[in-house]
Amino acid sequence: MTKTRVFISFDYDNDATLKNFLVGQSKLEDSPFYISDWSIKVASPGWKAEARRRIRASDVVAVICGQFTDAAIGVDIEVEIAREEGIPYFLLKGYASVPCVKPKAAKSADKLYKWTWENLKLLIGGAR
16 A cells, blocks of 8 residues: 655644654554654754755645644644645644644635544545
């Protein structure tokens, strides 16, 4: 089975644990996707170009949304880069029991999907 390459966009300051959960799911035996840990941990002068290179090398961008995603500038930039590069993205609700918000760069029509294993496999496969 050919696996889908996924870039994860997330609020580094508040939702790093969620990123780790998604990486863990990518390692499951029946996972249809894989993730290289492409997180840019330090904002350097060239981080946007590096993010663009990494997004361009992906098949899809999974945007994990938490309570403060609307204030995460890096997530906004990564969503904009994905659109500019023609890489599809989807918004994943990071928490079931707390309000989660879309990044400001998301379109109003972008749906915030419930994070379940079945939903994730469908979203990775293009069902959005």
